[in-house]
Structure formats: C-alpha cells, structure tokens
Amino acid sequence: MTDLALDxxxxxxxxxxxxxxxxLPSGEFLAYTLERPWNDGQNRHxxxxxxxxxxxxxxxxxxxxxxxLLHLQGVPxxxxxxxxxxxxxxxxxxxxxxxxxxxxxxxIQSRNAVTNVEHIVQSAIQExxxxxxxxxxx
Numbered sequence: 001m002t003d004l005a006l007d008x009x010x011x012x013x014x015x016x017x018x019x020x021x022x023x024l025p026s027g028e029f030l031a032y033t034l035e036r037p038w039n040d041g042q043n044r045h046x047x048x049x050x051x052x053x054x055x056x057x058x059x060x061x062x063x064x065x066x067x068x069l070l071h072l073q074g075v076p077x078x079x080x081x082x083x084x085x086x087x088x089x090x091x092x093x094x095x096x097x098x099x100x101x102x103x104x105x106x107x108i109q110s111r112n113a114v115t116n117v118e119h120i121v122q123s124a125i126q127e128x129x130x131x132x133x134x135x136x137x138x
Contacts, residue, residue: 004124005132013038017089018049031098031113046093057131085110
C-alpha cells in the first residue's frame with residue numbers, strides 16, 4: 001500500500017497556454033501537459049490553469065465525457081477539475097490535457113497519453129495506495 005505522487009512540472013506561465021511535463025517519482029517521463037494560461041493566478045475555473053499544490057487523484061464519472069476520468073480533489077474554488085484528452089487549450093475549461101508529443105501550443109496523441117496515465121493510477125489504487133498530483137510552477 002504505497003502512495004504514488006506524480007509530478008507536473010510547468011515549463012512556462014506566459015503566453016496563450018501553460019505547458020508542462022508529467023513524471024513518475026523515479027523521474028520517468030509520462031506525458032506533456034497542457035492547461036489554460038496562468039493569468040496572474042486569478043483562479044477562474046474556465047480561464048486559468050490550476051493553482052500550484054498537491055491534489056489527490058480519484059476516478060469519478062464525468063457527465064461531459066460519459067466515463068470515469070481522473071479528477072483532482074480539493075482544488076481551491078473549483079470542482080470537476082479533470083485530466084482528459086484534448087489537443088489545444090480551447091478544449092479545456094480549467095482541466096489538464098496530456099499528450100505524447102507537442103507541436104507549438106498543442107499536445108498530440110492525447111488519448112494514448114491519458115490512457116497510459118489512467119492505467120498507472122488505477123494500478124496504484126488497486127494495490128491499496130492513494131495517488132497525488134504535485135503541480136509546481138517554474
């Protein structure tokens with residue numbers, strides 16, 4: 001029953017989006033990340049990226065996607081913050097997209113990246129652990 005803490009290291013806070021990389025505790029790269037822009041940390045659900053911090057990840061039903069997705073628990077001032085497939089920031093309303101590759105301000109092969117991370121999280125949960133996402137600004 002070992003907990004798992006994934007690290008999301010943001011690469012930038014300026015521009016039309018916030019880009020980063022997701023790692024296992026061992027340092028193994030999992031995926032590129034894409035979020036809404038920082039906007040001085042105003043924390044508006046549909047316009048800004050998530051505040052830095054550590055959040056528990058749990059699977060919950062997404063009414064929008066109609067399936068279980070990873071939800072970040074305890075994000076200040078927000079609910080329904082998910083990790084889901086998307087390719088560009090216009091497809092995000094305060095959530096996190098994952099991709100296997102990047103091209104400019106987009107992530108590519110998002111479904112594959114999300115599925116891979118979901119399997120890792122599910123395995124940790126099935127072994128009795130809890131899973132956390134640590135988000136850090138540059």
